[in-house]
Amino acid sequence: MKQQKVKQGLDQLPVTRLKGVGPKNAERLARIGVQTVQDVLFHLPLRYEDRTRLIPIGRLRPGDHAVIEGEVQRSEVRFGRRRSLLVYLSDLSGSITLRLFHFSRAQQDGFKPGVRLRCYGEVRNGPASYEMVHPEYQQVGASDDPGLEERLTPIYPTTEGMHQLSWRNITSAALTLFQQQSDALPEWLPESLLKRYQFPNLYEAIAYLHRPPTEASLSELEEGRHATQRRLAFEELLSHQLSLQQLRQRQRRIEAPMLSGDGKLRRQLLDALPFQLTQAQQRVVSEIAADIELGYPMMRLVQGDVGSGKTIVAAMAALQAIESGHQVVLMAPTELLAEQHYRNLLSWLEPLKVTVGWLAGRHKGKVRTGFLDSLASGDIQVVIGTHALFQDDVLFHSLGLVVIDEQHRFGVHQRLALREKGAGQGSTPHQLIMTATPIPRTLAMTAYADLDLSVIDELPPGRTPVTTVAVADGRRDQVIERVRVACGDGRQAYWVCTLIEESEALQCQAAEDTAEQLTEALPMLSVGLVHGRMKSGDKEQVMAAFKAGELDLLVATTVIEVGVDVPNASLMIIENPERLGLAQLHQLRGRVGRGAVESHCVLMYKPPLSHNASQRLRVMRETNDGFVIAQKDLELRGPGEVLGTRQTGEMQFRIADVMRDQPMLPAIHDAAETILNQHPERVAPLIARWVGHKQAYINA
Numbered sequence: 001m002k003q004q005k006v007k008q009g010l011d012q013l014p015v016t017r018l019k020g021v022g023p024k025n026a027e028r029l030a031r032i033g034v035q036t037v038q039d040v041l042f043h044l045p046l047r048y049e050d051r052t053r054l055i056p057i058g059r060l061r062p063g064d065h066a067v068i069e070g071e072v073q074r075s076e077v078r079f080g081r082r083r084s085l086l087v088y089l090s091d092l093s094g095s096i097t098l099r100l101f102h103f104s105r106a107q108q109d110g111f112k113p114g115v116r117l118r119c120y121g122e123v124r125n126g127p128a129s130y131e132m133v134h135p136e137y138q139q140v141g142a143s144d145d146p147g148l149e150e151r152l153t154p155i156y157p158t159t160e161g162m163h164q165l166s167w168r169n170i171t172s173a174a175l176t177l178f179q180q181q182s183d184a185l186p187e188w189l190p191e192s193l194l195k196r197y198q199f200p201n202l203y204e205a206i207a208y209l210h211r212p213p214t215e216a217s218l219s220e221l222e223e224g225r226h227a228t229q230r231r232l233a234f235e236e237l238l239s240h241q242l243s244l245q246q247l248r249q250r251q252r253r254i255e256a257p258m259l260s261g262d263g264k265l266r267r268q269l270l271d272a273l274p275f276q277l278t279q280a281q282q283r284v285v286s287e288i289a290a291d292i293e294l295g296y297p298m299m300r301l302v303q304g305d306v307g308s309g310k311t312i313v314a315a316m317a318a319l320q321a322i323e324s325g326h327q328v329v330l331m332a333p334t335e336l337l338a339e340q341h342y343r344n345l346l347s348w349l350e351p352l353k354v355t356v357g358w359l360a361g362r363h364k365g366k367v368r369t370g371f372l373d374s375l376a377s378g379d380i381q382v383v384i385g386t387h388a389l390f391q392d393d394v395l396f397h398s399l400g401l402v403v404i405d406e407q408h409r410f411g412v413h414q415r416l417a418l419r420e421k422g423a424g425q426g427s428t429p430h431q432l433i434m435t436a437t438p439i440p441r442t443l444a445m446t447a448y449a450d451l452d453l454s455v456i457d458e459l460p461p462g463r464t465p466v467t468t469v470a471v472a473d474g475r476r477d478q479v480i481e482r483v484r485v486a487c488g489d490g491r492q493a494y495w496v497c498t499l500i501e502e503s504e505a506l507q508c509q510a511a512e513d514t515a516e517q518l519t520e521a522l523p524m525l526s527v528g529l530v531h532g533r534m535k536s537g538d539k540e541q542v543m544a545a546f547k548a549g550e551l552d553l554l555v556a557t558t559v560i561e562v563g564v565d566v567p568n569a570s571l572m573i574i575e576n577p578e579r580l581g582l583a584q585l586h587q588l589r590g591r592v593g594r595g596a597v598e599s600h601c602v603l604m605y606k607p608p609l610s611h612n613a614s615q616r617l618r619v620m621r622e623t624n625d626g627f628v629i630a631q632k633d634l635e636l637r638g639p640g641e642v643l644g645t646r647q648t649g650e651m652q653f654r655i656a657d658v659m660r661d662q663p664m665l666p667a668i669h670d671a672a673e674t675i676l677n678q679h680p681e682r683v684a685p686l687i688a689r690w691v692g693h694k695q696a697y698i699n700a
Contacts, residue, residue: 067118072087241446249676326398570598
């Protein structure tokens with residue numbers, strides 16, 4: 001007997017202990033991550049069908065999913081583009097056609113006039129009457145009424161070879177086990193929380209969702225608003241929150257250098273700057289300063305829109321570390337961006353007698369060896385670079401602060417490797433992470449609960465907002481003329497190619513073709529080209545020429561999304577903007593408007609636009625505020641797209657939905673505090689239940 005009582009927890013009990021799950025089915029289930037009885041219970045239906053009542057045929061409407069019963073009037077095989085079997089069924093209220101494309105001779109013979117059928121399917125408009133295509137059906141006699149379902153019928157997400165009937169059988173077996181041994185899948189939410197939020201207990205929630213009663217609200221269940229779904233989503237988000245809070249607590253047990261500093265270098269820098277820090281910059285500088293004075297590693301994420309002045313904030317933090325006798329490393333995702341940071345920091349810090357170095361992948365031989373010696377001895381106080389900083393031979397004398405720009409472009413393991421560089425000296429460096437991709441607060445609360453969050457929500461004075469217009473690609477000649485005029489006035493322009501096809505090769509081909517066409521159309525301009533398939537050195541060379549003003553027009557793919565600061569560039573054309581998300585469009589637009597001159601962005605789309613694409617382009621026209629754009633992007637595309645796959649690796653929720661469940665996040669924060677303080681013994685089992693194998697990722 002497979003259903004015998006077992007002492008093992010359902011999170012450990014293999015699915016093969018359930019009736020109907022042999023080696024073959026176990027293999028199929030493993031393909032979608034279902035390996036234990038607990039996995040079966042948490043594999044919830046996608047939707048539900050109401051098979052609890054018979055609907056008279058005359059009341060059916062297109063789009064209905066319904067159970068009907070009637071008598072076969074006649075059947076025929078119809079030959080057209082596809083051979084089909086038509087069965088004409090009627091009851092006292094009306095008639096309907098059943099259409100089968102795949103059928104056997106035996107099936108055909110079974111549809112004799114007078115046979116009574118019970119069917120379930122979707123009603124569609126047919127050529128002559130309403131139809132059901134391939135409905136589920138069974139014969140019913142006067143004496144053997146099979147009876148209707150007593151509960152809503154669950155439809156599960158599935159995999160090849162696993163049919164809905166199999167799912168219903170194995171979930172029934174799992175629910176029976178759970179009912180017999182409720183302690184085999186313990187309730188980890190404290191009674192006080194269940195009462196406070198009026199949540200059902202774990203068994204009630206799971207049993208209800210697998211077998212909802214007839215009176216259940218289908219609309220509530222389909223929208224994820226039912227109390228049972230909210231209860232499970234709450235627990236899943238809570239466990240995720242606890243795992244990140246636990247990481248934060250673990251961080252605070254690690255030793256880090258106390259970077260107090262005497263403030264002398266920072267005062268000198270502020271006195272020398274030709275501008276004043278905005279209030280937002282001053283606030284964030286103070287938050288970082290307070291953090292790095294403490295004896296455990298700072299983990300702070302600074303969000304600031306394109307051009308909000310994050311680099312000077314990082315420079316202030318770097319000087320505080322240097323005043324305390326420690327080194328600083330700043331890491332950027334591309335050599336071009338690293339070089340830009342190097343030039344900025346060099347201009348600010350060199351007059352203060354601070355030694356600034358730049359380590360590029362192309363530094364080889366004696367140059368590299370000499371540089372590494374200076375770094376290891378502490379002669380170089382600030383080093384800027386890319387992933388080249390991760391290599392084993394890069395050693396520091398006393399690393400106190402790690403600054404990472406556009407961190408979502410680095411893998412978690414790379415960040416960890418850089419942190420370990422300082423841990424060799426007996427203490428772990430502080431980490432400051434910067435991003436120009438604003439993340440909506442609700443999403444940040446979920447994805448970055450292990451980080452403290454600072455926001456630079458104010459642009460420095462003198463920055464001119466970019467004017468954005470959307471035009472159909474039928475007006476291409478007018479757009480080219482606009483480029484000619486802008487460049488003729490001594491300005492520079494970007495022309496960004498995004499393709500309908502996803503292939504990088506095709507995108508690069510499109511960029512090459514566009515560069516050729518524009519060179520012909522604008523012979524008086526110097527046109528450059530960059531795309532993702534060019535060698536890194538060649539790409540950097542073209543970008544450097546554009547920055548130096550040697551090129552008037554730069555044709556590019558989206559590789560310039562995070563790029564250099566070219567204040568003279570005042571016009572950007574983005575082709576097929578409907579293919580990009582809002583955050584990416586905003587990042588691209590941020591390449592212009594970096595000087596005091598009026599700047600423009602032209603979104604050249606291919607009509608007709610979908611409703612979603614129209615909304616995106618409207619948002620771009622109406623606002624330059626990155627946080628408004630980020631929130632809209634989250635609503636339109638969801639968290640996976642907004643954060644990028646690296647950050648959502650641990651956010652593939654089974655039941656929760658960050659967008660739908662946003663209103664619960666403050667309560668989840670409070671609940672995490674309650675459990676950490678009052679029920680610490682429940683933290684590990686909750687994390688194990690929901691985060692499990694992803695914990696290793698989160699530990700990074």
